[in-house]
Amino acid sequence: xxxxxxxxxxxxxxxxxxxxxxxxxxxxxxxxxxxxxxxxxxxxxxxxxxxxxxxxxxxxxxxxxxxxxxxxxxxxxxxxxxxxxxxxxxxxxxxxxxxxxxxxxxxxxxxxxxxxxxxxxxxxxxxxxxxxxxxxxxxxxxxxxxxxxxxxxxxxxxxxxxxxxxxxxxxxxxxxxxxxxxxxxxxxxxxxxxxxxxxxxxxxxxxxxxxxxxxxxxxxxxxxxxxxxxxxxxxxxxxxxxxxxxxxxxxxxxxxxxxxxxxxxxxxxxxxxxxxxxxxxxxxxxxxxxxxxxxxxxxxxxxxxxxxxxxxxxxxxxxxxxxxxxxxxxxxxx
Amino acid sequence: xxxxxxxxxxxxxxxxxxxxxxxxxxxxxxxxxxxxxxxxxxxxxxxxxxxxxxxxxxxxxxxxxxxxxxxxxxxxxxxxxxxxxxxxxxxxxxxxxxxxxxxxxxxxxxxxxxxxxxxxxxxxxxxxxxxxxxxxxxxxxxxxxxxxxxxxxxxxxxxxxxxxxxxxxxxxxxxxxxxxxxxxxxxxxxxxxxxxxxxxxxxxxxxxxxxxxxxxxxxxxxxxxxxxxxxxxxxxxxxxxxxxxxxxxxxxxxxxxxxxxxxxxxxxxxxxxxxxxxxxxxxxxxxxxxxxxxxxxxxxxxxxxxxxxxxxxxxxxxxxxxxxxxxxxxxxxxxxxxxxxxxxxxxx
Numbered sequence: 172x173x174x175x176x177x178x179x180x181x182x183x184x185x186x187x188x189x190x191x192x193x194x195x196x197x198x199x200x201x202x203x204x205x206x207x208x209x210x211x212x213x214x215x216x217x218x219x220x221x222x223x224x225x226x227x228x229x230x231x232x233x234x235x236x237x238x239x240x241x242x243x244x245x246x247x248x249x250x251x252x253x254x255x256x257x258x259x260x261x262x263x264x265x266x267x268x269x270x271x272x273x274x275x276x277x278x279x280x281x282x283x284x285x286x287x288x289x290x291x292x293x294x295x296x297x298x299x300x301x302x303x304x305x306x307x308x309x310x311x312x313x314x315x316x317x318x319x320x321x322x323x324x325x326x327x328x329x330x331x332x333x334x335x336x337x338x339x340x341x342x343x344x345x346x347x348x349x350x351x352x353x354x355x356x357x358x359x360x361x362x363x364x365x366x367x368x369x370x371x372x373x374x375x376x377x378x379x380x381x382x383x384x385x386x387x388x389x390x391x392x393x394x395x396x397x398x399x400x401x402x403x404x405x406x407x408x409x410x411x412x413x414x415x416x417x418x419x420x421x422x423x424x425x426x427x428x429x430x431x432x433x434x435x436x437x438x439x440x441x442x443x444x445x446x447x448x449x450x451x452x453x454x455x456x457x458x459x460x461x462x463x464x465x466x467x468x469x470x471x472x473x474x475x476x477x478x479x480x481x482x483x484x485x486x487x488x489x490x491x492x493x494x495x496x497x498x499x500x501x502x503x504x505x
Numbered sequence: 506x507x508x509x510x511x512x513x514x515x516x517x518x519x520x521x522x523x524x525x526x527x528x529x530x531x532x533x534x535x536x537x538x539x540x541x542x543x544x545x546x547x548x549x550x551x552x553x554x555x556x557x558x559x560x561x562x563x564x565x566x567x568x569x570x571x572x573x574x575x576x577x578x579x580x581x582x583x584x585x586x587x588x589x590x591x592x593x594x595x596x597x598x599x600x601x602x603x604x605x606x607x608x609x610x611x612x613x614x615x616x617x618x619x620x621x622x623x624x625x626x627x628x629x630x631x632x633x634x635x636x637x638x639x640x641x642x643x644x645x646x647x648x649x650x651x652x653x654x655x656x657x658x659x660x661x662x663x664x665x666x667x668x669x670x671x672x673x674x675x676x677x678x679x680x681x682x683x684x685x686x687x688x689x690x691x692x693x694x695x696x697x698x699x700x701x702x703x704x705x706x707x708x709x710x711x712x713x714x715x716x717x718x719x720x721x722x723x724x725x726x727x728x729x730x731x732x733x734x735x736x737x738x739x740x741x742x743x744x745x746x747x748x749x750x751x752x753x754x755x756x757x758x759x760x761x762x763x764x765x766x767x768x769x770x771x772x773x774x775x776x777x778x779x780x781x782x783x784x785x786x787x788x789x790x791x792x793x794x795x796x797x798x799x800x801x802x803x804x805x806x807x808x809x810x811x812x813x814x815x816x817x818x819x820x821x822x823x824x825x826x827x828x829x830x831x832x833x834x835x836x837x838x839x840x841x842x843x844x845x846x847x848x849x850x851x852x853x
Contacts, residue, residue: 189765192853214807215853240760242747242789253789255765312747312787313759313775365853369763370799376807 173345173487177201178329179322181337185269187238187317188255188369191215194234198340198363205347206361216377217363221347222355226502229360229383229463230346230494231374231452232339233367233390236332237476239268239299239316248306250276250299255315256368257449260292262477268299269319274309276301276316320478327408327484334480336367338470338487339389345491346498356501364452371419374452378459385426385464385502387494388453391480392417392444392469402447405471407481410440411489414467419450420457426466429503433496440489444469468493507829511666513537514678514832515658518668521607523577523651524593524702527551530573534677534697541684542695546714552707553697554715561690565846568694568717568808569683569839570708570797571676572701572724575669576821578637578652580608586641588615590652592634594702595794599631600822606639609650615639654823664752664828671825672725673701675815675832680723682836689843701797708797712804719770719809719851721839722798725825726756726788726814747788749816752828754784755835756814762791764799767809773850774811777841783834788814809851813838 186194195217199209206219217234237256244250266278276299280292301310322331329338343361350359360381365373367390378386392412395403405412413430414422434441446469457465468490473481522530531553539545542555552573558564576594583589588608602619618638632638639652646652656669668674680695694715698707712720730750749756757774758766778785802810815835818826 189760190768192768195853211853212807213809213851213853214803216807240765240789242759242787253760253762253791255760255762313757313771313789315759366765369765370803372764372799372803373807375803376805380806 173341173484173491175324177344178338178341181340182322182331182333185271185317186234186236187315188235188366190271190315191234191365195363198234198344201344202347205351212377212380214373214376215365216373218377218381219347219361221350221359221361223358225357226384227358227360227381228498229362229378229381229386229456230343230498231362231364231386231388231456232343233336233364233373233452234340235365235368236317236335237368241299241310241312241314241316243312244306244310246307248300248302248304250301250310252299254294257476258294259476260294260297263297266478267319268316270310270314270316272309274301274304275319318478328481329484330479330481332478332480334472334482335391335475338391338482342389342470342487342490342494346494349495350499353499355499357498359498367452371450371452371455375455375459378456378463382460383463386453386456387497388451388456388465388467389490389494390451390467390469391472391475391482392446393475394471394473397473404445405442405469407471407473408483408485409442409471410486411493412442412444412469412471414444414469417446417450418448420454420465422466423464426464430466430468430493430497434493437492437496439492439496441493506660506663507833510678510682510829510832511660513681514666514674515668517674517677518656518658518670521612521653522573522575523653524574524700526651527573527699531697534573534681537681538684548710548714550707550710551699552711553695554711555695557684557688557693559690559692560688564690564692565719565848566694566717567691567843567846568696568712568715568720569680570696570698570711570720570722570801571680572673572698572707572797573677574699574701575653575673576702577654578606578634578639580646580648580650580652582648583646586643586645587618588639588641588646590637590639593651595821596634597821598634601634601637602631604823605655606652607655608639608641608646608652613641613644613646615641615644615652656823661826664830665826666829667824667826669823669825671827672817672820675725675817675827676723679815679832679835683839686840689840691843691846693843698797705795705797705800708800709804712801712808716805717808719846720801722801722810722812723835724797724812724814725817725820726758727820728816728818749786749788751816751818751826752830753786753816754831755838756786756788756816758812758814759787759789761796761798761812764796764802766798766811769850769852770809770811774838774842777845778838781837781841783838785838
C-alpha cells in the first residue's frame with residue numbers, strides 16, 4: 172500500500188507555483204537512490220531517469236500547489252493578495268495561509284461577520300491577517316503564500332491540502348521504488364514538474380528537453396459521487412482513472428487503449444476519466460516539439476483546490492500498479 | 506530633463522508601428538543601435554535580435570526584450586470617406602471616441618467617428634473596437650491598411666513626457682540606452698519584438714532563436730496612483746491592486762498571472778536595486794492576455810525570466826505619460842544586473 176508517511180511529508184510541504192524548491196528537495200531525497208541520473212532543468216523541474224534503451228517514456232507529476240502573492244500590506248498587518256493558480260472565493264474565508272518564512276495569515280473577508288457575503292465575494296474582498304505578528308518586519312510585498320492545513324487519515328481516505336498533485340508525486344515515487352532493480356524495457360523519465368497550476372508550464376519545457384516517445388501525466392480528477400454532482404465521470408474508491416479526455420487534451424485512442432488493456436490483463440480496477448473542467452501536464456507535453464502521444468492516469472479526488480482534498484488509498488495503489496504495468500514492459504506502437 | 510532620452514522617446518513615439526507592421530519603428534531602432542551590436546537578425550516575424558558582446562571571458566547570455574508594436578485598427582471597408590475597422594490589440598473604448606488617427610502608409614488623417622451627444626439619438630454606450638468607424642473626410646483607405654492613434658508628444662513639467670505608444674516605446678528607448686552604453690560583463694542580447702499586442706507572438710520566435718541563459722522582459726505597467734486609488738490606507742478601495750506610482754521607479758513584477766517570475770532572479774534584482782539605491786516598486790498583475798514573460802520563460806527547455814515594468818499613466822491611449830527618471834532608473838538597474846548576474850542566481 173502507498174506510504175502514508177511519504178504522503179504526509181509531501182502534502183504538508185510548502186510549494187506554490189514558481190516556488191517549488193522545498194518540495195523538490197524533499198522528493199530529491201526520496202529518489203536519490205532510486206534513479207540512475209537526476210537533474211533539475213532551467214524550469215525547475217526535477218528529472219529522474221531510470222533505465223536505458225527501448226522507448227523514452229516521460230511520467231509527469233506536478234510539485235506546485237495553488238497560492239497567494241501579496242501585493243499590499245497596511246501598517247496594521249492586513250495584506251491584500253493576487254492569486255497564483257485557481258483560487259475560488261467560496262473556499263477561502265477562515266482558511267490559513269503560510270508564507271515562505273513560516274508566518275501564518277488568516278484569510279478574512281471585508282466587513283465580516285456577515286453570513287451572506289461569502290457567496291458573492293470576489294478575491295479583492297479578502298485579506299490576510301498578519302496583525303500582532305511583527306508583520307512590518309516579516310511580511311513584504313511580493314511574498315508568496317500557500318494554503319496551510321495538516322493531513323488527516325480516516326479509514327482508507329486521506330484528507331489534506333495539495334493532494335493536487337503531491338499524490339501524483341507519491342504515485343511516481345512509489346512506482347520508482349517498486350521498479351528499482353527491475354530490468355526495464357524502456358527508459359523512464361520521472362519528472363516532478365513546476366508551475367502546472369499557472370498554465371502547465373514546467374511540463375512543456377521539461378518535455379522539450381527530454382523529447383520522449385510517449386508521456387503519462389499523474390494528476391487528480393474530480394468525482395461525481397457527492398450529492399447533486401455533475402460533470403464528472405469517476406467515483407472515489409473505484410480504481411485508477413484512465414483519462415479519455417479533459418478540457419485541454421484528447422488522449423490518443425492508442426494510448427488510452429494500451430492503458431485499458433494493461434489494466435485488464437493485470438486485474439487492476441480502473442474507470443474512464445472524462446474531466447470537463449481543467450487539464451493536466453499531458454496537454455502541454457502532447458504539443459511539445461513535433462507532438463508526443465500523451466495520456467494520463469488520474470487519481471479520483473473530491474474537493475479539489477480546497478484544504479480538504481480527499482483521495483482513497485486503494486485508488487492510489489491501483490494507480491501505482493497501473494503505471495508500472497504500462498511503463499515496465501515494451502510498448503506496442505502508440 | 507535628460508535631453509537624449511527625451512529626443513529618442515519623441516521619435517520612437519511618433520513612429521507608427523501597429524502590430525504586424527512595425528517596420529517604421531524597426532528602422533529607427535536599427536539606425537541607432539547598428540554600430541553597437543553584432544549578429545543583427547531580422548527574423549521572419551520582423552523582430553530584431555542582436556548581440557552586444559560581454560567583457561567576461563565566459564559571459565552569460567542575457568536576453569532583454571522590448572516590444573515595438575502598438576495597438577490600432579485594420580480597415581475592413583471604406584465607402585465615401587467612412588471606413589469600417591476591426592481593432593488590433595486591447596482597446597479601452599473610453600479612450601477611443603473622437604480621437605485622431607492616421608491611416609495607411611500615406612498617414613491619411615482620420616477621426617474615430619463618435620456622434621456628439623445632441624445628435625446621438627439616445628445612444629450612450631461606447632462602441633466595441635470592431636464596431637468603430639473612421640471618418641476620413643474626403644480621404645480614402647484600402648482594405649488591409651492599418652490605422653494608428655495620433656499623439657502629440659509633449660514635455661510636461663520637469664520630468665514627465667506625454668505621447669502615444671509609450672507603453673512600447675519607453676521600454677525600447679531604455680533598451681537602446683543600454684546598448685549605446687559601455688559593454689557589460691554579460692552578452693546583451695536585445696530583442697525588439699513584434700506583435701506583442703496580439704498574443705506576444707514575436708517574443709516566442711525571438712526567444713527560440715536566442716536561447717539565452719536568462720531573459721528580462723521590459724514592459725509598461727499601468728499606474729494607479731490617481732485618486733481614489735492613490736489614497737490607499739484610508740480608502741475603502743485600499744489595496745485591490747498593488748500601488749504603482751509614476752516616478753516611483755521600475756516595477757519589479759513578482760507575478761503576471763498566469764506567469765510567475767523566476768524566484769532567484771527576482772530576488773537578486775530586488776537586492777541589487779536596494780544596494781545601488783535605485784528606487785523600485787513591486788507589482789503583481791492578474792492578466793487575461795498572454796505576456797512576453799510567459800511566452801519567453803516557457804520557450805524550448807525553459808528560460809529563467811523576470812519582468813521589469815516602466816510605470817505609465819493612461820497606457821495604450823493616445824496620451825500616455827511617463828516619468829523620465831523611471832526610464833533612467835530602469836536603465837541603471839539593468840546595468841547593475843548585467844554587471845552582477847551570476848550563473849548561481851539562475852539556478853532553481
